[in-house]
Amino acid sequence: MPSKPAGTLYRGREGMWSWVAHRITGVGIFFFLLVHVLDTALVRVSPEAYNEVIGTYKNPIVGLLEVGLVAAILFHAFNGVRLILVDFWAKGPRYQRQLMIGVGVLWVVLFVPFVIRHLTHVFGG
Amino acid sequence: MSEIAAPRSSSRARKLKGGGRNRSGQTNFELYSWLFMRLSGLALVILVLGHLFVNLMLGGGITALDFGFVAGKWANPLWQVWDLLMLWLAMLHGTNGLRTIINDYAEKDQTRFWLKALLITAAIVIVVLGTLVIFTFDPCLDPNSTLTVCK
Numbered sequence: 239m240p241s242k243p244a245g246t247l248y249r250g251r252e253g254m255w256s257w258v259a260h261r262i263t264g265v266g267i268f269f270f271l272l273v274h275v276l277d278t279a280l281v282r283v284s285p286e287a288y289n290e291v292i293g294t295y296k297n298p299i300v301g302l303l304e305v306g307l308v309a310a311i312l313f314h315a316f317n318g319v320r321l322i323l324v325d326f327w328a329k330g331p332r333y334q335r336q337l338m339i340g341v342g343v344l345w346v347v348l349f350v351p352f353v354i355r356h357l358t359h360v361f362g363g
Numbered sequence: 364m365s366e367i368a369a370p371r372s373s374s375r376a377r378k379l380k381g382g383g384r385n386r387s388g389q390t391n392f393e394l395y396s397w398l399f400m401r402l403s404g405l406a407l408v409i410l411v412l413g414h415l416f417v418n419l420m421l422g423g424g425i426t427a428l429d430f431g432f433v434a435g436k437w438a439n440p441l442w443q444v445w446d447l448l449m450l451w452l453a454m455l456h457g458t459n460g461l462r463t464i465i466n467d468y469a470e471k472d473q474t475r476f477w478l479k480a481l482l483i484t485a486a487i488v489i490v491v492l493g494t495l496v497i498f499t500f501d502p503c504l505d506p507n508s509t510l511t512v513c514k
Binding site for chain 2: 261264265267268271272275276278279281282284285288289292295296301304308311312315318319321322325326348351352355356359360
């Protein structure tokens with residue numbers, strides 16, 4: 239029996255997954271941005287219209303979605319800085335692993351205080 | 364010397380006409396686009412994280428956001444410039460990112476064309492709308508405004 243070919247699917251490790259995550263978070267942030275400019279544009283309609291739509295951002299379910307949005311933004315930001323360092327810093331490629339860990343550490347350090355504060359606002363009344 | 368047998372963009376790139384070409388006969392657009400993503404990305408880290416910190420972490424956070432909050436912020440030219448820069452850079456960065464994704468995953472020329480046409484139309488509408496909103500904002504639209512400019 240001839241063995242099956244190994245296949246051509248690229249299975250990278252952290253590098254590939256951070257690339258996939260960078261794309262997914264980027265697309266998500268972009269579509270939020272379109273909506274966010276439209277909701278902000280309501281300040282030109284009337285204070286009531288703006289306040290009503292912004293009110294939906296204070297809803298607990300939307301509040302949880304905002305946690306996801308900020309998680310995505312923080313990852314995209316720090317992973318982007320990592321990419322810049324790998325591209326432009328002579329020693330960047332040598333410290334790939336450390337840079338990846340740095341992205342994770344920075345993400346946790348900024349995300350945890352945000353979640354605590356934001357959920358206190360959303361659920362604290 | 365290694366050579367890529369059939370680079371995906373070659374037939375399209377060869378068809379490109381006009382100036383600004385390098386020695387291989389292709390434009391430098393993709394190089395500038397690559398550089399722009401890194402430069403704008405760096406600026407956006409500051410602009411967006413600053414925006415999130417001021418709007419969601421300080422004071423009452425999300426619960427404090429309303430028309431008066433926006434009026435108070437845009438009374439300061441710093442925040443007008445901040446938001447304008449953030450709008451333009453984020454939209455260009457995001458539009459260029461989506462352009463890359465469309466080029467990667469939409470195989471048919473027709474599909475690519477229409478997706479990019481839709482993307483660019485949406486981007487222009489959002490950038491123009493957002494810019495107009497920042498420059499034509501009227502805080503006194505709120506009759507209860509306590510801002511000094513409205514008294």
